[in-house]
Every structure is written in C-alpha cells, then in structure tokens.
Amino acid sequence: MISHCEQLLYQQLQAQGIHDSRVLAAIRCVPRQRFVDEALAHQAWDNTALPIGFGQTISQPYIVARMISELSKSSPRRVLEIGTGSGYQTAILAQLFERVYSVELLEPLLYQARRRLKMLDLHNVISRQGDGWQGWQSKAPFDAIIVSAAARCVPRMLLEQLADGGVMVIPVGESSQNLQRISRHGEHFTTQILEAVRFVPLVEGSRG
Ligand code: SAH
DSSP: OOOHHHHHHHHHHHHTTOOOHHHHHHHHHSOGGGGSOGGGGGGTTSSSOEEEETTEEEOOHHHHHHHHHHHHTTOOSEEEEEOOTTSHHHHHHHHHSSEEEEEESOHHHHHHHHHHHHHTTOOSEEEEEOOGGGOOGGGOOEEEEEEOSBBSSOOHHHHHTEEEEEEEEEEEESSSEEEEEEEEETTEEEEEEEEEEOOOBOOOOSOO
C-alpha cells in the first residue's frame, strides 16, 4: 500500500520531468526511510537531501532519478557507482541493472550501507572501500558510471574505465557545479551539460 507521502513524491518527480517508468518503479521499490537515521524517518519521503553523518548526505530523490534516467537510456548491465553513502541510490541501481559495483571512501558508511542492502536482499551489489578517483580498475570496463559527489574535474581513470558506448553521469565543479553526461565512442568522449546541482565534494585521494 503506497502512503500519501510516497504518492506526493512520485507526483513531484513526474512534474519535474521524470517519466522513465522503470526508474519510477525502482524508486517505489526502495524504502528510503531505511537509509536514514530513525530520527529523520518522518522526512524520508521528502524530495530533499538529508544528513547521513560524517558531513555527508543522502541524495535528493529527484537527482537520483534524473541521473539514473540518463544512464538507463543506454540499457547498461554493469554499473560503477562512486560514493555509496547511505546505499539508497545503490539499492535503486540494483533493481535496474544486472550488477552494481560501488566504491565508498568512508568505511563506517560503507558497512552500514552493506547491512541495509543485505536486509533488502539485494545480492547483485559488490562494494569496496576505496578512492573513487581511481574507479575500480580490476572490474572495468563499465557500461555506466554514476558519481555521487562533485569532482573538481572529470577523473581520467573513470573515463578510461568506461566501455565503448558507455555513459557516465557526474557532477563537476566546486562552488558552482554542473551535472554532466559523458558518452564514449571509441577514444572520443561527448559531454552534455544537464543542469546546475549541489553535491558534497569528491574528496581528493591519490589522483589518477
Ligand atoms: N548517493 C549517495 C550519496 C552519498 S553523498 C546516497 O544516496 O546516500 C557522497 C558520498 O561520496 C559520501 O558517502 C562520501 O563519503 C563519498 N565520497 C566522497 N569522496 C569520495 C571518494 N574520493 N571516493 C569514494 N567515495 C567518496
């Protein structure tokens, strides 16, 4: 039974231009309240970002839906996610794609996300602690890459790990950020600017 809050969220997503029925169905399958602190559960169906500890936030449902809609146009099978965070977006990706590889810098967030994904019986996710600037070389190439934190510039290693015909969606910039959709055609990359966004920064590790 769908709650009034959930109904309101779907209506908002549709009004904001999210029409991909597979993406909307996947969002409907994932209980967002399970991915935030109990004290914030009453706000879980609001179309806003919420704190998840360690100065990080669970992404706004609209942004998750927008980014995944951009990926699912190309029917990818193997997806790399950078910034597991709460695991909310990971759970949605797991409904839509065969295998999800997810990299998170902060171990406590990663362990918590893993517990939540297990509780929801999502077994097609492989995650590891690591620096997203490096991607996940041993599992590359990926049909799609989705980055949940804003990079100062597009990480070269992520471009290299994108399969031919693959698509990456990534917020780029510092004080002002743009969501970019980058598609690969052989050694050629095409960038499309989607919209202005606000993400937490993709922390600089040992850059590739
Ligand atoms: N989509 C997530 C958003 C999490 S916020 C959700 O819905 O919950 C962004 C996440 O990126 C944070 O968990 C942060 O720790 C992580 N992050 C930041 N820099 C990173 C890096 N260099 N490598 C991997 N993860 C990183």
